[in-house]
Amino acid sequence: MKSSGIFSVLSLFAIVLFVSACGEDDKVTNPDITVPEFGTVSGRVIFDGTWPAVGNVQVSIFSSWPPAGPPYQASPVIAANSATYDFKFEGLAKNTYPAVVIGWRDPANPTRAKVIGIYINDPFKPGITVTGGQPTYATPVPIAISDAKMTWTSVDIRADLSLAQ
DSSP: OHHHHHHHHHHHHHHHHHHHHSOTTOOOOOTTOOOOSSEEEEEEEEEESOOOSSOEEEEEEESSSSOOSSOSEEOOOOOTTOSEEEEEEEEEOSEEEOEEEEEEEETTEEEEEEEEEEOOSOTTOOSEEEETTEEEEOOOOOEEEBTTBOEEOOOOEEEEGGGGO
């Protein structure tokens, strides 16, 4: 009887240990693997044409297309006469951003702001054509920051500086 009593106590202890180890919060975690909370978009702007005498040029990422209001993020003002400009937007929330654009704005007359380049996945074209003085914009390639793709590189854009005149 003594051995069956010990066996019963050990069995009960094993069952309690098993049940307590099988809680609902059993997630396998690996501290070496981290899922990023925010995304990054980077690329290069290639400028064509002559820089305007006035105004600022910036890269911007928008939450809407066509742009309605301020951009989600914008680069610093790009130095005039640059042939290229490398940009990087960090800390982007998970979302779909419909447009990355190059814009020109005259600080003395902000209503004259113009898009001079759009990310269309073709760095040989600015994504804008002008017919009869009116610009026509190509459909920009949206940037989707999600668990599937948090980092976008080579978002290269050609900017036509003649459109800033």
